[in-house]
Each structure stands twice: as structure tokens, then as C-alpha cells.
Amino acid sequence: MNILYDERLDGxxxxxxxxxxLADLQQAAPGLTLLHREEDLRPFECDGLSAYxxxxxxxxxPETLEQVETLMxxxxxxxxxxxxxxxxxxxSGGALPLEKGVLLVMSRFNRILDVDPDARIxxxxxxxxxxxxxxxxxxxxxxYAPDPSSQIACSIGGNVAENAGGVHCLKYGLTVHNVxxxxxxxxxxxxxxxxxxxxxxPGLDLLALFTGSEGMLGVxxxxxVKLLPKPETAKVLMASFxxxxxxxxxxxxxxxxxxxxxxxxxxDKLAIRAAEDFVKAGYPVEAEAILLCELDGVEADVDDxxxxxxxVLEQAGATGIQQARDDAERATFWxxxxxxxxxxxxxxxxxxxxxxxxxxxxxxxxxxxIADFSEAYGLQVANVFHAGDGNMHPLILFDxxxxxxxxxAEELGGKILELCVEVGGSITGEHGVGREKINQMCAQFKPxxxxxxxxxxxxxxxxxLLNPGKNIPTLARCAEFGAMHVHNNELPHxxxxxx
Amino acid sequence: MAQTPHQATDxxxxxxxxxxxxxxxxxGRPLRIVGGDTKAFYGRPVEGEALSTREHRGIxxxxxxxxxxxxRSGTPLAELEATLADNGQMLGCEPPHLGxxxxxxxxxxTGLSGPRRPWAGSVRDFVLGxxxxxxxxxxxxxxxxxxxxxxxxxxxRLMVGAQGTLGMITEVSLKVLPKPGASQSLRLEMPLPDxxxxxAEWGRQPLPITAAAWHAGALHLRLEGGPSSVAATxxxxxxxxxxxxxxxxxxxxxxxxxxxxxxxxxxxLSLPHNTPSVALAGVEEADVLHDWAGTQRWLxxxxxxDTIREACARAGGHATCLGTRQGPGQADPFMPLEPVVAKYxxxxxxxxxxxxxxxxxxxxxxx
Numbered sequence: 133m134n135i136l137y138d139e140r141l142d143g144x145x146x147x148x149x150x151x152x153x154l155a156d157l158q159q160a161a162p163g164l165t166l167l168h169r170e171e172d173l174r175p176f177e178c179d180g181l182s183a184y185x186x187x188x189x190x191x192x193x194p195e196t197l198e199q200v201e202t203l204m205x206x207x208x209x210x211x212x213x214x215x216x217x218x219x220x221x222x223x224s225g226g227a228l229p230l231e232k233g234v235l236l237v238m239s240r241f242n243r244i245l246d247v248d249p250d251a252r253i254x255x256x257x258x259x260x261x262x263x264x265x266x267x268x269x270x271x272x273x274x275x276y277a278p279d280p281s282s283q284i285a286c287s288i289g290g291n292v293a294e295n296a297g298g299v300h301c302l303k304y305g306l307t308v309h310n311v312x313x314x315x316x317x318x319x320x321x322x323x324x325x326x327x328x329x330x331x332x333x334p335g336l337d338l339l340a341l342f343t344g345s346e347g348m349l350g351v352x353x354x355x356x357v358k359l360l361p362k363p364e365t366a367k368v369l370m371a372s373f374x375x376x377x378x379x380x381x382x383x384x385x386x387x388x389x390x391x392x393x394x395x396x397x398x399x400d401k402l403a404i405r406a407a408e409d410f411v412k413a414g415y416p417v418e419a420e421a422i423l424l425c426e427l428d429g430v431e432a433d434v435d436d437x438x439x440x441x442x443x444v445l446e447q448a449g450a451t452g453i454q455q456a457r458d459d460a461e462r463a464t465f466w467x468x469x470x471x472x473x474x475x476x477x478x479x480x481x482x483x484x485x486x487x488x489x490x491x492x493x494x495x496x497x498x499x500x501x502i503a504d505f506s507e508a509y510g511l512q513v514a515n516v517f518h519a520g521d522g523n524m525h526p527l528i529l530f531d532x533x534x535x536x537x538x539x540x541a542e543e544l545g546g547k548i549l550e551l552c553v554e555v556g557g558s559i560t561g562e563h564g565v566g567r568e569k570i571n572q573m574c575a576q577f578k579p580x581x582x583x584x585x586x587x588x589x590x591x592x593x594x595x596x597l598l599n600p601g602k603n604i605p606t607l608a609r610c611a612e613f614g615a616m617h618v619h620n621n622e623l624p625h626x627x628x629x630x631x
Numbered sequence: 632m633a634q635t636p637h638q639a640t641d642x643x644x645x646x647x648x649x650x651x652x653x654x655x656x657x658x659g660r661p662l663r664i665v666g667g668d669t670k671a672f673y674g675r676p677v678e679g680e681a682l683s684t685r686e687h688r689g690i691x692x693x694x695x696x697x698x699x700x701x702x703r704s705g706t707p708l709a710e711l712e713a714t715l716a717d718n719g720q721m722l723g724c725e726p727p728h729l730g731x732x733x734x735x736x737x738x739x740x741t742g743l744s745g746p747r748r749p750w751a752g753s754v755r756d757f758v759l760g761x762x763x764x765x766x767x768x769x770x771x772x773x774x775x776x777x778x779x780x781x782x783x784x785x786x787x788r789l790m791v792g793a794q795g796t797l798g799m800i801t802e803v804s805l806k807v808l809p810k811p812g813a814s815q816s817l818r819l820e821m822p823l824p825d826x827x828x829x830x831a832e833w834g835r836q837p838l839p840i841t842a843a844a845w846h847a848g849a850l851h852l853r854l855e856g857g858p859s860s861v862a863a864t865x866x867x868x869x870x871x872x873x874x875x876x877x878x879x880x881x882x883x884x885x886x887x888x889x890x891x892x893x894x895x896x897x898x899x900l901s902l903p904h905n906t907p908s909v910a911l912a913g914v915e916e917a918d919v920l921h922d923w924a925g926t927q928r929w930l931x932x933x934x935x936x937d938t939i940r941e942a943c944a945r946a947g948g949h950a951t952c953l954g955t956r957q958g959p960g961q962a963d964p965f966m967p968l969e970p971v972v973a974k975y976x977x978x979x980x981x982x983x984x985x986x987x988x989x990x991x992x993x994x995x996x997x998x
Contacts, residue, residue: 250831251904273835295781302698302778308785309756324971329903330948331748331926334966335994336797336976337755340788344781364837384696390719390809392698430837430864433857489777491697521778522697561779569782576782581771584983588784591978604783 135567141609142601145232146211150189161202167191176235181225188229195240205321213597216347218290221282224566226346238289244268252359258289274359277304281470288355295344297562299395302520308343315354319593346603349592363428368462371450372419379421380495382448383519389444391437395426396520397469403514410475413468472516480529484541488552489523489561501551509544523561550575565603574610641689645770645801653768655988662988664795666737669730674993684736699776701804704736723751723808727882736800742792745882746842749923755791760804766984776804795990796998797983811855819850819870826850830924831905845921888920896955898930902948909942940966
């Protein structure tokens with residue numbers, strides 16, 4: 133299945149001569165860095181979804197807001213699409229370039245503008261790395277909560293575009309819960325402020341709407357985030373199980389005991405072995421599943437909670453329970469989990485990471501389903517799971533050099549996502565739709581709902597110039613891919629051309 | 632797995648509501664969406680045919696272990712909270728009812744949160760999914776019954792605080808929280824500047840504070856969490872014990888400060904953390920109640936709207952006029968939007984409600 137932009141399904145893009153666009157932009161924004169030679173464009177041909185590559189028409193690397201404004205105004209006038217990119221670590225192809233579009237790279241906006249410890253906020257340019265925020269806040273005993281596993285490299289602008297998560301979402305929320313204000317430049321080149329340094333702002337909650345909108349409604353040029361006091365202490369328990377279902381039930385038991393852990397992660401046997409081989413985290417390689425449960429807060433409460441969780445885990449049939457003795461061992465326990473993706477990467481020439489979410493109670497059924505698909509396709513699947521919040525990351529192992537195996541892996545991945553939707557979940561918990569899951573959107577949403585999304589898009593970008601083809605599929609695409617909901621045996625929108 | 636609780640009053644009338652909306656759009660007749668009718672004062676008056684959610688009620692899904700509940704919009708808020716309490720859980724945003732009949736839909740549509748908001752999050756932060764009747768009369772579903780979901784635009788959270796101007800909310804899925812193991816409230820006599828300094832200092836520490844309000848010479852605090860930390864913090868901070876009812880009275884605006892006898896309009900000032908007192912001529916200390924550790928301030932004042940709003944805007948916040956409860960204090964209770972932001976509000980309204988049938992004018996005259 134090829135997910136590259138297909139004008140037949142995704143909408144026509146204007147044919148405009150590259151040299152004309154280059155000349156226009158050079159004249160309108162004399163100081164703007166524009167890359168146009170193939171060798172200069174090459175590094176920008178993909179984001180974290182590296183199986184798909186497209187050379188953009190041009191790459192723009194602005195350094196001032198005026199340059200961004202001018203770029204937007206000129207692209208709008210010329211009818212040239214604009215794909216915005218941050219650090220390019222996204223896993224769903226949200227920053228996949230367009231051959232007929234300009235790639236707007238925000239990486240030069242990389243300054244931390246202000247950290248205010250008393251108001252507990254930080255004001256950031258979009259190219260600031262996620263981890264750098266917590267590092268800047270650390271001297272004040274504060275930190276920024278969302279911690280995607282790419283946090284060393286990913287930028288806050290991209291985090292806002294994808295509504296990035298991490299391993300602490302159940303307790304501390306996603307990006308949308310931790311961003312207070314963004315500055316935006318629209319496709320018309322206007323500046324606007326959404327949200328506020330206060331806890332709310334007048335009017336509609338456009339800040340929530342923009343968070344996770346994948347660069348399709350505007351370009352975020354500045355972000356104000358909330359900082360939290362660092363928990364006094366954090367302790368980690370690791371429990372092993374001889375059965376995946378028992379581990380899944382233990383997760384529910386912990387929540388039922390009234391505890392909301394800071395992090396609650398599960399890994400299956402294949403993931404455990406891969407991680408252990410890679411980082412020597414001390415994981416029990418004979419276990420079918422492990423749970424990592426981090427409890428954070430005030431010391432006295434954390435000690436009480438550790439005792440409660442230990443009792444719950446024993447009751448749930450854990451075959452072994454270890455508590456990290458100190459911060460160093462806690463970091464080691466986490467290192468295995470945080471490196472699970474590259475660890476699996478060492479076992480197989482390629483792997484494909486999925487991002488479905490499910491109600492936790494459906495875990496046994498979904499794991500069984502994944503195992504069945506894995507067998508049917510003859511491809512191994514390692515399961516890494518944000519168990520506390522129901523976000524699964526099955527990693528499908530394959531070898532792209534074997535003809536047809538990428539397609540098989542993608543098809544298997546699609547089946548897993550459709551299973552997630554079937555049990556009441558979602559095709560993406562934190563990685564975003566991008567191009568990667570554009571067809572599965574047709575399974576998750578009905579045509580009318582997709583129409584509503586397109587209406588929202590039209591309110592901000594009626595010409596469809598901002599990151600066209602991402603996030604929301606056209607009805608024509610859904611019709612073609614057959615996963616479309618059919619009501620009363622009638623195809624919706626009979627007026628649409630069927631190709 | 633726990634069974635979703637059912638009441639004899641549960642029923643799904645979404646088809647009938649959809650039909651009413653479809654006809655309203657077809658005939659271009661505006662609708663005034665009503666739930667428990669407890670928060671009509673919060674916004675501009677709406678001219679339109681009343682469309683009530685009250686018969687559309689019941690919890691459609693609740694499994695305490697998942698920390699998620701789905702509930703129809705007409706369900707009384709009190710009924711939902713009672714069900715959660717039976718399972719040792721609660722709504723983290725601590726929503727004000729402002730009347731016995733408050734509905735879940737009204738909570739979501741107004742987006743009003745209670746004293747716990749700065750620490751736990753707002754109504755919007757707890758919304759995971761919604762079902763909404765669109766202008767064409769179709770019920771559509773956004774988000775869902777999972778904690779994390781970034782598929783498509785976040786229309787669920789967009790509906791929170793939109794006051795029914797973009798569509799009619801028929802169902803909402805919410806994240807719920809376990810009730811804290813221990814709770815103690817206390818009262819510390821101290822002048823306002825000291826309280827502000829203390830709150831800034833404590834804000835950088837991992838203390839189990841879940842409510843903080845200063846009024847009439849005293850800082851009122853609520854400590855919640857594990858029994859050990861609550862007891863230790865109570866010991867450390869000292870002060871006098873305070874009845875927990877204080878927070879209910881604050882949330883429900885039944886403290887003397889909110890008295891209807893006071894003829895002056897009530898204003899809500901929303902300000903950044905650590906904002907000093909807003910300088911307003913003639914406003915005395917007793918005219919301001921500082922909630923949310925100072926980020927939500929209630930003001931009784933006859934000053935003109937522009938003066939109050941300009942002072943708040945200078946501090947990075949905004950001001951809303953809630954009137955006198957006898958009637959609106961301002962033709963436009965909400966702070967005017969910046970022109971570019973206002974333009975995109977209009978565009979969005981035109982896209983999602985082209986005939987202008989959903990609560991027209993409720994937020995702003997042009998929406």
C-alpha cells in the first residue's frame with residue numbers, strides 16, 4: 133500500500149514551476165534561506181516514518197516571524213502548499229514533504245524565551261527540544277511533564293502539532309493538557325494568539341483545536357507551557373508474570389485500588405528479551421510479560437502506595453516483584469522500556485511501530501488478535517504498551533529487502549488498527565495520523581464526521597494549502613479503500629466521482 | 632467487570648433531538664439549547680425556540696477500573712456525581728452546579744470548573760469524547776472512551792465552553808479520578824501579599840494542595856492526597872481547621888461575598904499565576920475574592936467594563952461579567968476577541984452552523 137500523496141484521491145495540486153516559486157520567494161523575502169538543489173533537499177525528504185520519502189520542491193528555513201509571514205502570504209498568492217516541519221522525529225509522516233510544496237522548517241526558532249518559576253511557565257520558540265525545557269526548568273525544581281520517547285530530539289512545535297504523549301499521560305496528560313498559549317501565523321500571514329497565560333481565555337477553545345491539528349490550521353511560532361514541581365520522590369516496581377492476561381488484569385487491579393501511577397508500562401516476552409539484550413536492564417527474560425509501575429509524589433504517600441501496589445501485584449499472581457533500590461536502578465529499569473524501539477530494531481532489519489489505543493479491559497482480546505495476525509502473516513510482533521492509558525505500541529518486525537514484506541507489515545498493522553477501532557479504541561493515541569494512518573481514518577470515522585473535519589479545515593484554510601493530504605482523508609480516498617462505513621447499503625455522497 | 636448502572640429515567644431521544652435540529656436548519660429557526668437551566672446568566676441571552684436535553688439522560692458506560700464514564704447530556708450532574716461517589720470516584724474538575732437541576736451537558740457547554748481546577752485540570756481537560764448533533768441533525772462522534780486519542784481534529788474539547796454555539800452535545804465521555812484518601816482544610820490568617828508570596832513558593836513544591844482561596848484576611852487551603860502527606864503538611868503549615876463545606880460554598884457561590892443583596896455586578900477575573908493585585912480605582916480588598924491560588928478572582932464592582940477589562944488584559948488575563956443574577960450586568964459579558972481571532976470564530980461558526988441556529992449570540996453577538 134503506497135501512502136504517498138495521490139492527486140487522484142487526495143485532491144489536485146497546482147503545477148507551478150519551481151524556479152518561478154524560488155524567484156518569487158527570493159524577491160519577497162531577501163534574507164530567507166531557501167534550499168532548492170537536490171543534494172540540499174535530500175536531508176528533508178522524510179521524517180521519522182522513513183519508509184516514505186519525497187523530495188520537497190523547496191525547503192525554507194526562516195529565522196524571523198516576518199519571513200514566515202511573507203512565506204505564507206506568497207505561497208497563498210501562488211497557490212503553493214506548505215508543509216511545516218519541526219525536528220522531523222514524527223512517526224506518522226506528518227511532515228512528509230510534497231513534491232509540489234514548500235517545506236517550512238522551523239528548526240532555527242530554537243530559543244527558550246523565558247522561564248518564570250513563580251508563574252510556573254516557560255515561553256518557547258517551536259524548535260526548542262522537549263528535554264531542553266525540563267533542563268531549563270530544573271534549577272527551579274520544575275519540569276515539563278509530557279515526555280515522548282524521542283524527547284532528546286523532538287521539538288515542542290512538533291509536540292503541539294501531534295499532541296504528543298509519553299509514559300506519564302495517565303497522571304499528567306498529553307501536550308494539550310500542558311500547553312497554555314500558542315502564537316500562530318495563519319495561511320493569510322496574520323498573527324494570532326490562542327490561549328492565555330491565565331488558566332483560560334475568552335471565546336472558543338481554539339488552542340485545543342490547534343493542538344494535534346498536524347500543521348493543517350496554521351503555523352505555531354511560539355508556545356507557552358505549564359511547568360510542574362518535580363515530585364519529591366519517584367519509585368518503580370517491576371513485576372513479572374507468566375501470563376500476559378494476568379499482567380493485563382493486574383493493571384486494572386492497581387487502578388481499582390484507587391492509585392493513579394505516574395507511569396504504568398507493560399512489555400511482552402519478545403520486547404523484554406530485545407530490551408534486555410540491548411541495555412541489560414535486569415529484566416526477567418523468562419517472563420511472558422512485565423509491568424513497570426512508577427509511583428511519584430510526596431515520600432510518605434509513595435511509600436504507602438508502593439506497599440499497596442506490591443500487595444495488589446502479589447494477589448494478581450506476579451511471579452516476581454522488584455523495587456528499584458535507588459534512582460540509578462530506577463533509571464536502569466526505565467532504560468529498557470525507553471529503548472524498546474531501538475532494541476527491537478537490533479533484532480530485525482526493519483520494524484513498523486503501531487500506536488492504537490484500546491479500553492484496557494479489551495487487552496486480552498486484542499493481544500490474542502495480534503498474535504493471530506502475527507502467525508497468519510508470518511511476521512513477529514513485539515508488544516510495548518502504555519498500560520495505564522490503554523495506548524499500545526505493537527512493533528512489527530520485517531525485512532524491507534524481502535520483496536513484499538513491507539506491504540505485508542503494513543497490512544498487518546492496518547488489521548491491528550482496525551481491531552483497535554472495533555473494540556472501541558482509536559487508531560492513534562499519540563503519534564498522529566499524518567500520512568501513515570490516513571486510510572484507517574476511514575474506519576474510525578463516518579463520512580459525515582469526516583465532512584465536519586473538512587469544514588473545520590475550511591474555516592482556517594479554504595484553499596487547502598497547509599499540509600494537504602494529512603490527518604483527514606478525502607471521501608474519495610475512503611470510497612476507494614473500501615473501509616468506508618456504508619449505511620443502509622447506500623454509499624454516502626453518491627454525487628462523488630468513483631474512480 | 633462492573634455493570635454500567637441504570638436508572639428508570641434513562642432514555643435515548645437523540646433521534647428526536649436530531650429531527651428538531653434538522654427542521655430548525657431547514658426552516659432557519661434559531662434554537663435555544665437548555666439543560667438544567669441553572670447557568671443561563673453565564674452568557675448573552677438567546678432568542679430562539681427552547682430545545683431541552685433533559686429527557687436525554689442516563690449513564691451509557693461506566694467501568695470504574697477504566698476511569699472513564701460516558702453520560703448523556705441531560706443527565707443531572709448530581710446523579711452522575713452520586714454514581715461516581717458510590718465507586719469512590721469523582722469528577723476531577725469539581726464543577727459548580729449553581730442550582731439543583733444542573734446537567735452534565737451544561738457543565739460541558741459552559742466549561743466552568745471548581746476550586747480544584749489549577750491542580751487537577753478544567754472540564755475540558757477531562758473530556759475524552761463527545762457525541763454532537765450537527766446543523767444537519769446528524770449525531771456525530773468525536774474522541775471516545777479511551778484516555779489517548781489524537782485521530783482527527785479535537786472537536787470534543789472544542790465543544791467545551793462553546794455554549795452550544797457549534798452543535799448540540801448529546802453525550803460526553805469523561806476521565807474520572809479516584810477520590811483522595813485523605814482531605815483536610817485549614818485557614819491561615821495572613822495579609823494578601825504574604826498569601827501571594829506563600830502560594831508562589833508552595834507552587835514550586837510538591838505539596839498536596841488542591842484548593843487555595845484568599846478572602847477577608849485569611850488564606851483558605853485544602854490538602855488532599857495520601858493520609859501521610861496530608862497529615863504531615865497540615866502539621867507543617869499550622870493554622871486553624873476549616874470545614875470542607877467552605878469549598879462547596881465557594882464553588883456554588885453561596886458565600887456571603889456572592890450575596891444577591893449586593894447590587895454591584897459580579898465579575899470573574901482570570902489572571903496568570905503570581906499576578907499582583909489588579910489596580911482598580913475604588914476597589915477595596917473586601918471587594919475581591921481570590922480563588923484558584925489567585926488565578927480566578929471574583930470582583931464586586933460598579934466600574935465600567937472597559938476599565939476592568941483593560942486592567943486584566945494588561946496583566947495578561949481577561950474579565951467576564953456575570954451580572955447581578957437579577958439580570959445581566961453587561962450587554963456583552965465576555966471580553967471582546969482580537970480581530971483576527973474573531974474572524975476565525977466567525978469562519979468556524981459559518982462552517983459548522985451555516986444557518987446560525989445553535990444558540991445564536993450566546994457567546995458573542997456575531998456567533
